[in-house]
Amino acid sequence: MKKIQLGAAPVQVCQMPLGAMWFGTTISPKQAFLLTDLYRSCGGDFLDTANNYSYWAGPQYAGGESERVLGDYIQTRRCRGDVFVATKMGFPKGGGKGAGLSAQTIRENIEISLRNLQTDYVDLLYMHCDDLTVAMQESFGTFDQLVREGKVRYIGVSNFMSYRLADALTLTSQNGWAVPCALQSRFSYYLPQDGRRMGNQRMLTPEHLHQCQAKNVLPVGYSVLLSGAYAMARGELPAGYQTQRNLARQAALYDLAAQKGVLPGQLVLAWALEKGVSPLISSSDASRLRENMEAADIVLSSQEMELLDRAGALA
Ligand SMILES: NC(=O)c1ccc[n+]([C@@H]2O[C@H](COP(=O)([O-])OP(=O)(O)OC[C@H]3O[C@@H](n4cnc5c(N)ncnc54)[C@H](OP(=O)(O)O)[C@@H]3O)[C@@H](O)[C@H]2O)c1
Secondary structure (H helix, E strand, O other): OOEEEOOOOOOEEEOOOEEOOOEOOOEOHHHHHHHHHHHHHOOOOEEEOOOOOOHHHOOOOOOOHHHHHHHHHHHHHOOHHHOEEEEEEOOOOHHHOOOOOOHHHHHHHHHHHHHHHOOOOEEEEEEOOOOOOOOHHHHHHHHHHHHHOOOEEEEEEEOOOHHHHHHHHHHHHHHOOOOEEEEEEEOOOOOOOOOOOOOOOOEOOHHHHHHHHHHOOEEEEEOOOHHHHHHOOOOOOOOOOOOHHHHHHHHHHHHHHHHHOOOHHHHHHHHHHHOOOEEOEOOOOHHHHHHHHHHHHOOOOHHHHHHHHHOOOOO
16 A cells, blocks of 8 residues: 555555544454554555444444554554544434534533543544534634644544535635545445435535546545445345446446455555545455555546546446
8 A cells, every 4th residue: 555645734644545434333443453453564554434433333342442442553553654544523422422513512522532542632633524513714724723732733524515615724824724635425436326325425426526536635435335335246235225226336336346356445545546535445354454454555447536537427
């Protein structure tokens, strides 16, 4: 895996961040250590968590489990300087706590995250979602103060509409504040069925990708493998994606993967990378995580990209 520039931030990070969402809940701390060791041994340094991961895994969880496992990992391995830690805030934790992006909530949340991660700074702090009830001046102004105080190095946003990202970029640059250098949103090769409910999750649309390129913001994609959907048999599609268009995309993807001697899921990760999107990778299993990292070695020609992109297109 190679390193890439983190948008406008003067720093390089691994092109495929490691998603730590299930660390400490469905993935045991022991397995999380093994997976993170493996990721780092392949050149990975970009660890992705959030302050609410993963309270929904069961009634015994409240959020913060993933951050705490990563904190233990960093302490045990004494690797704080070698890893780039991203966390997020804004979504509710268990019991609806900690939601929103008011100055007070941000201040409370950052102290908890720093404690969980056993560090005095976060490399990248994302707004996990937009908060339309708080003025952008307040939330981005407070994020900027955290950067000035040395608690945060760089800032990012997640699940933002493109016009809100545009507003945030203008506001922060006009004020000389920390500018968002990454946009993390949902992104995959199959396209969601019309009307599929996404809750507060938002897609990385072609418009977002154009915006990111024009404004030097790194697009980071999550749920790229759609919970293992690209390992399904031909003709099978996950719920919310069962369309003729996705069947056509599946045929193109599976045929090209067979031709190239790679797995369809690996091809999706390589396709995302070729589009300039950094795909988050995650698995509970070491050999599947390794397969995902190996996708970085797949070379796709412009004809192959066009074949994949045109599959299922209406015209
Ligand atoms: N910003 C946001 O709002 C947001 C939302 C969701 C997630 N995220 C971030 O994105 C990360 C990834 O999210 P995700 O879990 O939704 O991603 P995903 O792309 O759906 O990947 C994980 C899933 O794919 C399966 N998988 C992984 N590698 C595989 C392989 N080689 N073959 C077959 N199946 C495979 C895993 O199952 P096994 O464990 O069985 O391998 C798991 O179900 C999270 O950890 C989190 O950091 C961010």
